Amino acid sequence: xxxxxxxxxxxxxxxxxxxxxxxxxxxxxxxxxSADLKPDISIPQDTAMMIxxxxxxxxxxxxGLTSFAAQATGWDNGANTKYWQVxxxxxxxxxxxxxxxxxxxxxxxxxxxxxVQYKLGKIGTWTDIPGTAIVTxxxxxxxxLSNVDIPVAxxxxxxxxxxxxxxxxTSSNPPALIASNGTTxxxxxxxxxxxxxxNINEDQPEIFSFYPNPASxxxxxxxxxxxxxxxxxxxxxxxxTGIVSKIIDVSDLRKGIYLFEIKNEKGVFxxxxxxx
Numbered sequence: 108x109x110x111x112x113x114x115x116x117x118x119x120x121x122x123x124x125x126x127x128x129x130x131x132x133x134x135x136x137x138x139x140x141s142a143d144l145k146p147d148i149s150i151p152q153d154t155a156m157m158i159x160x161x162x163x164x165x166x167x168x169x170x171g172l173t174s175f176a177a178q179a180t181g182w183d184n185g186a187n188t189k190y191w192q193v194x195x196x197x198x199x200x201x202x203x204x205x206x207x208x209x210x211x212x213x214x215x216x217x218x219x220x221x222x223v224q225y226k227l228g229k230i231g232t233w234t235d236i237p238g239t240a241i242v243t244x245x246x247x248x249x250x251x252l253s254n255v256d257i258p259v260a261x262x263x264x265x266x267x268x269x270x271x272x273x274x275x276x277t278s279s280n281p282p283a284l285i286a287s288n289g290t291t292x293x294x295x296x297x298x299x300x301x302x303x304x305x306n307i308n309e310d311q312p313e314i315f316s317f318y319p320n321p322a323s324x325x326x327x328x329x330x331x332x333x334x335x336x337x338x339x340x341x342x343x344x345x346x347x348t349g350i351v352s353k354i355i356d357v358s359d360l361r362k363g364i365y366l367f368e369i370k371n372e373k374g375v376f377x378x379x380x381x382x383x
Contacts, residue, residue: 128204128299132195134158135295139168139175152196158296161270162189169292172208172247176294182218182273183287189218191271191293197264200300201375203257205236205269210292211279212245217291219243220275221250225257227341228266234258234341241271243279243291254299258343260366263303263377303375314376315351315369321381324358326367334371338380341365357382 133148144157144166160166163181170176182189197203211217223239226232236257243250261267271293278285315330328336330351338347338357341364349355351369360382367380 128202129200129302131197131200131203131298131300132156132193133295133297134177134193135173135297136168136171136175136177143168143175143177150196150200152198156194156196158191158193160189160191171292171294176210176292178290178292180215180217180288180290182289182291183285184276185218185273185285186276187272187274189273190221193269193296193298195267195269195298197261197267197300199263199303201259201262201303202301203261204254204299205239205252205257206254206295206297206299207252207271207293208247208295209241209243209250209271210245210247210294211243211250211290213290215286215288215290216245216278216280216283217243217289218273218275218285219277219279219281220273221271222274223252223255224270224272225261226268227260227264229268231268232341233270233272234260236269237343240274245279247294256343257298258341259339260341260343262300269298314373315378317355317367317378317380320379321383322357323383324356326355326357326380328353328355330369332371332373334369337368337370339366339368 130148131150132146132153134146136143137147160179163179166177166179168175169178221241223236224233238255241250276284317326317328334351336351340346362382365380367378369376
């Protein structure tokens with residue numbers, strides 16, 4: 108028994124702690140030119156991704172934390188409509204983390220309040236990322252996000268959009284509202300993840316399958332390995348867990364799209380589950 112526990116501990120430590128996060132995409136704006144619209148560090152599939160600002164002036168570059176930062180004006184009347192945005196490809200990556208810093212203030216104070224959201228693909232639904240309410244000021248220390256967990260729904264996706272959304276019309280010099288020349292900067296956007304060594308894959312019917320899909324009350328599981336399961340909501344919340352059996356009750360789940368994960372010694376395998 109002691110030997111089994113020891114080997115299990117070694118496996119867990121090797122799998123989850125030795126493996127470092129890879130930088131999927133990072134915008135640190137080193138040149139202060141339009142070349143900085145693309146990430147200066149990235150995995151191969153993300154080299155052509157871009158940062159944009161929606162509803163504002165064109166992006167220009169001013170002094171950042173260490174080199175340059177992306178800057179824009181035109182944030183007035185922008186609550187819940189204007190934002191910074193990046194797109195990333197997370198295929199084969201999981202355990203995603205987000206870091207960024209922002210500044211707003213000085214002679215032309217821009218937006219004070221932001222939050223970060225994600226959506227999957229162009230037609231996805233914007234969803235809040237927990238723990239990302241941001242209050243900016245005229246410094247680089249008040250509005251720091253450091254290794255915030257990105258929901259698991261964003262794992263292993265061809266297209267994930269992240270946006271820093273303005274959530275009020277209050278400027279960083281309250282109670283004044285944001286003026287048309289109000290300025291804000293963003294810098295050091297860094298998204299990291301762990302490249303999966305556990306075969307996250309939606310297309311392995313030899314490992315498991317289930318029906319019906321869509322389902323409303325129960326799903327019937329066909330799984331060739333002794334496994335655990337987890338049902339995860341699209342915003343990353345764990346809804347149900349357990350040991351795989353032939354029938355799993357899903358009547359307590361609300362209508363929507365979920366991720367059905369099977370975990371065993373061969374890896375982690377994911378399929379989409381629709382509850383109707």
